Amino acid sequence: MAHALTIAFAVSAGSVLVSGDAHAASNSAGDIVGRAAAGTVITIENKSIGLTRTLTVNKNGDYQLTMLPPGTYTVRAKRPDGSTEERQVAVNAGEGTSANFEAQTNTVVVTGRLQRIDVKSPESSMVLNEAAIDRIPVARDVTAVALLAPGATRGDSRIGQTTLRAGNVPSLGGASPAENVYYINGFNVTNMLNGVAFNQVPFEGIAQQQVKTGGYGPEYGRSLGGVLSITTKRGTNEWKGGANVIWEPESLRGKSIYTEAGKTTGKWLVAERPGGTDDLKANVWAGGPLVKDKLFIFGLVQGADIEAKSYGVSTQTVTKSTSPRFLVKADWNINDSNTLELTAFDDESKDKVRTWGSTVPYQTPRGAERLPDEYTTGGQNYIAKYTSWLTDDFTVSALAGLGKYNRGSNVGSAACNYIRDDRTSAQTRLGCATTSSITDPGANDERKAFRLDAEWNLGDHGLRFGLDNEEYKVVDGTKNPGGETILIKTLAPGSDLPSGYVNNTGAPIDFLQVRHFENGGAFTTKNSAYYLEDNWQVTKNVMLNLGVRSESFENLNADDKTFIKVDNTIAPRFGVSWDVKGDQSMKVFANLGRYYIPVMSNTNVRLAGAELDYTDYFVYTGTNSNDAFQLPGRGAQLGERTVSGDGTAGDPRSVVDPNIKPMYQDEFIIGAQQALANRWTVGAKFTYRKLKKVMDDMCNGPGAEAWALSNGYDADQAAIIGESINHCFLYNPGGDLTANIDLGDGKGLSEVVIPAASLGFPKPERKYTAIELTFERAWDGVWNLQGSYVWAKSRGNTEGYVKSDIGQDDAGISQDWDYPGLMEGSYGDLPNDRRHTFKIFGAYQVTPELRLGANAIIQSGRPLNCLGYYSGNLDTVSILYGSSSFYCNRTLNARGTVGRLEWTRELSLQANYQPKWLKGTTFSLDVLNVFNERGITSVQEAGESARGTPSPNYLQPLSFQLGRSVRLMAQYEF
Structure with a gap:
């Protein structure tokens, strides 16, 4: 016995x-x-x-x-x-x-x-299945789950912002929020316009989410941050289904807040205001066998009724979304050796916005209603995957997919100029415009992708190899409503404007800054790669992962002419994992790898398309008309028009350095993991990431012209070289520039190599160093606990594919590197630097019917800058960029040296009740941010309205922690 x-x-x-x-x-x-x-x-x-x-x-x-x-x-x-x-x-x-x-x-x-651990892989990964996610009180979206991983930080609220919510993309491992890659059932769903959006299945359709934050193998690429991978639910041999209703009522949320300048203290004060979001969703799903053991189906439909009310200084908005979403997955076991999976999902959402004028700032009385707007995001995706186990030792899979993402807008006030009064801290919007920028109504993206993966077991060697190809077509365009964006500002005595005007009147004057901007077109981007890896079992306890990935990138302009083509970049990946005791109880591992990221399609739009961009300055006469379409009173023009784009698209050969290299990063990780008794594991890891190349546009024509005059070119040729560079070249900052320029000598384009020293730029730097300590007590049906502490430092002179300092998500075409003055003082603590982060979450089954859960995060604040009009002597053009340099009030303040935001703290709780008296029923209550902490997460870092004129909006909070919300769920499953 x-x-x-x-x-x-x-x-x-x-x-x-x-x-x-x-x-x-x-x-x-x-x-x-x-x-x-x-x-x-x-x-x-x-x-x-x-x-x-x-x-x-x-x-x-x-x-x-x-x-x-x-x-x-x-x-x-x-x-x-x-x-x-x-x-x-x-x-x-x-x-x-x-x-x-x-x-x-x-x-x-x-x-x-003992909780046996992974002893075969050096990857840094967190995997949570549906049951684990359901035990955590966390917002029901992919980013919120990803932020549970060590080394994950929420990106700037302006990056990836939509009409219904602030930006919601994570920074992983010190990279910018635009440098992650997202997969659903193996299909890349990252929006390649600028990397800050992605297609999503309804959250109830997620079976598992994986977050890789480093050390991943050569089958993954196109990412410098992390890999977020979703596996959807599927049908099984038993028919199962259910329905639920999830409600986050506005009445139970923490109040909306706003900021205003203190009347006596000079500090920013936070006050409550009406408004908030009421979010109601319902899901119905079912799955089972159409043919037992052979053919399965799963389907889910989500309905929504979301209404968000916002009350500002001069406008009020109500945004509604009722768009349904769906997911369908079919699985066919053709025979014992071959399977076919088909997935289709739709996440297209239409947000309808109504806008009124405000008669009282931040309060409910309404003025006249303006014309309505509609914004579309998301789209349809179709995925087919075939897997064949050809022999016991050789397996191959093929995947093909079509993904669509609609970014169109229908702005009712498109004929109205956007007019804003910036003379006080309460920036007031005038006129009838509802937005400062209008996206092409037909803006959309389409991805066609194919990949092939194979695994071949050769005893001590396990070979993996494959290839993948993507073709991405984007239609995009942006313009000012009414043709101009008009800002009313004040110019202090002695201050000057980018147009060259200096206020020598001895008194402040009010002026208009009037900008006209428009661009657009249809563009194609092609990315391809192949990889090979040998997983070599060197000894019984030591595994080596020896791999290489080769990637190629090609970007075409609006005329379908190639302007960037880079073939066969080589990204080696090396990993080692040592099962120290041979019993899966202790692992020591290390990883060394190189990672490339594609040239985003935003580069096609901004650099290879036709872009018209100019700004004028006028005396403001203070005679605003009651006619909302009429411009505010304009007096004399102050200085000359400044032109950034003349509306023409240049020869694709004359806008890109032919020797350009894609952006890439090297990474080194070393760590250890130990299993303890009673399902506990602990771990420690050191990560070092260094950005090696940056790809961005450079426009330092004056520097190039000065070099040409000193190196044998006559005055006319030097002027041509300067003018050509002024139109901006895409190259690798910090290195020599090779430019194809027509010198007017009848020889066509001639290659001109301009030394890095003559261009005046520093070498790009971004270094991420982190020490990570983790612990986990695995779920045993009664309780679990998981947490981490990360000390991290992210320093350099560029964030990468976005610029969170000013909320710019122009991937590959940021204002960094345009002129030397913009980079002066740029080295320091980067926007995603969070020196200390504590995370802990877990659950406890109090009784067979009642489960409680908790989730807490404590994090140090973001570094601060004072950005202003350039006052140095490296160039005479950086001043045209306004409050964008690290000179502020004519003083150089290096990046991150004017303090930090305060720490943020957040606790969320959950109660889950599954009554025995009604089998299959679940009632759940989640309270996110229980204590309604409203820590400031970003501020206005522009410190000047003009050179020498302090901005009344400096350090005004732009975003806060999301206030307390209560999520109620009732669910029935069979």
């Missing part, structure tokens, strides 16, 4: 004993790997989806079953001596699970409760 009990306990504990992960290639499938005596027959079975596979262990004692759908598998081993052993394992997408049957035993040691 004792013998039988011992065996039973060993089998039941099996899922714990083998829950560690091993390396896997696909981000939508997983592997089972292990060791057993040569000749052992291994059979795996997932009864829920009718999948069974069998193989014989090779002479080296290794086996590997690859590209398996996520789920719970029974693994059976029949040894050559006839003895058998069986256990349950959980397979996660993007990872592998170990199941070793090396020796038969009739005893169980006390360490059977």
